Amino acid sequence: MSEQGHTSYLDLTGKRVVITGAASGIGLACAEAFAKQGCRLVLNDLNAAALDTLLEQMSTRGIDTVGQDGSIALQSTVEALFARADESFGGVDITINNAGISLNRPTMDVSLDDWTRAIDVNLTSVFLCSKASAARMLPARSGVILNLASMYGVVAAPERLPYCVSKSGVVMMTKALAIEWAESGVRVNAIAPGYVKTALVDELARAERLDLSKLVQRTPQHRLAQPDEIADLALFLASGRAGYITGQVVGVDGGWTAYGYI
Numbered sequence: 037m038s039e040q041g042h043t044s045y046l047d048l049t050g051k052r053v054v055i056t057g058a059a060s061g062i063g064l065a066c067a068e069a070f071a072k073q074g075c076r077l078v079l080n081d082l083n084a085a086a087l088d089t090l091l092e093q094m095s096t097r098g099i100d101t102v103g104q105d106g107s108i109a110l111q112s113t114v115e116a117l118f119a120r121a122d123e124s125f126g127g128v129d130i131t132i133n134n135a136g137i138s139l140n141r142p143t144m145d146v147s148l149d150d151w152t153r154a155i156d157v158n159l160t161s162v163f164l165c166s167k168a169s170a171a172r173m174l175p176a177r178s179g180v181i182l183n184l185a186s187m188y189g190v191v192a193a194p195e196r197l198p199y200c201v202s203k204s205g206v207v208m209m210t211k212a213l214a215i216e217w218a219e220s221g222v223r224v225n226a227i228a229p230g231y232v233k234t235a236l237v238d239e240l241a242r243a244e245r246l247d248l249s250k251l252v253q254r255t256p257q258h259r260l261a262q263p264d265e266i267a268d269l270a271l272f273l274a275s276g277r278a279g280y281i282t283g284q285v286v287g288v289d290g291g292w293t294a295y296g297y298i
C-alpha cells in the first residue's frame with residue numbers, strides 16, 4: 037500500500053488528529069495509520085524521548101505533526117496539547133484517547149496511590165481530553181472521539197481491579213457523552229481490544245503476571261492481536277463511513293468475550 041493508501045474510501049485527508057500515548061503500541065499504530073491517510077497529527081506521550089524521536093521521524097517523512105509530552109492525567113498537559121492543536125492546525129477533528137496503564141496485582145496489594153494513578157491515567161484523562169475536544173468540536177458541529185477501553189471494561193478478570201473499574205468507566209463515559217453530544221454532530225465510540233502484542237503485554241509477561249501461552253489457548257482465534265488491527269478499526273470509526281455509529285463499544289478480541297465454554 038502507498039504512504040496514502042485508501043484515502044478516497046475513508047476520506048480522512050487533512051483531518052487534525054490528537055492521539056494520547058502515541059509513542060508506543062496501539063497509539064503508535066494509530067499515528068502511523070492516520071498519517072498514511074494524510075492526516076495532521078497532534079501527539080502526546082509521557083515518554084518525552086520516545087515522543088521526540090517519533091516527531092522527528094514523522095517530520096522527516098513530510099507528515100504534518102506536532103507534539104506535547106507530559107502525563108495526560110494532568111489538566112496542564114491536556115491544555116498544552118490542545119493549545120498546540122489550535123496554534124498549529126486551528127483545532128481538532130478526531131481525538132483518540134489511548135494512553136493507559138495496566139495494574140495487575142491482587143487487590144489486597146493495591147495501595148491507594150496505585151488506585152488513584154490507574155483511575156487518573158485511564159479514566160480522568162479521558163474526561164479531560166473529551167472536554168477539551170468538545171470545546172472545539174461542539175461549536176464546529178463535527179468531530180469524533182475514540183476511547184481505548186478494553187475487553188476488561190466489559191468482562192472481569194481477577195487481580196486487575198483498578199484496570200477493570202477504570203476501563204468500565206471509559207465504557208460508560210463513551211455512552212454518556214455519545215448521547216449528550218449526538219445532536220451536536222460529535223460521535224463518541226470505544227474500542228475494546230483483547231490482548232494486543234505491545235510493550236504493555238510484553239512487560240506483564242516478563243514480570244510473570246501474564247501467561248501468554250494460556251492466553252493464546254483461551255482465545256478462539258489462538259493468537260494475540262497486532263496493534264495495526266486496532267488502528268484499522270480506529271480509521272473506520274473516525275471516518276464518515278461510520279457516520280451513524282455512536283455510543284458503541286466495539287470489541288477486537290479474537291472471540292474472547294463471545295467464548296463461554298469450558
Ligand SMILES: NC(=O)c1ccc[n+]([C@@H]2O[C@H](COP(=O)([O-])OP(=O)(O)OC[C@H]3O[C@@H](n4cnc5c(N)ncnc54)[C@H](O)[C@@H]3O)[C@@H](O)[C@H]2O)c1
Pocket residue numbers: 056057058059060061062063080081082083106107108109134135136137138157184185186187228229230231232233234235236237
Ligand atoms: N495491549 C493490550 O493488550 C491492550 C488491551 C486492551 C486495551 N489496551 C489499552 O490500549 C491502550 C494502549 O495500550 P498499549 O498496549 O499500546 O500500551 P503501551 O504501554 O505499549 O503504550 C502506552 C503508551 O502510553 C504512554 N503513557 C503511559 N502513561 C501515560 C500518561 N500518563 N500520559 C501520557 N502517556 C502515557 C506510554 O509512555 C506509552 O508510550 C491503553 O489504554 C490500554 O489499556 C491495551
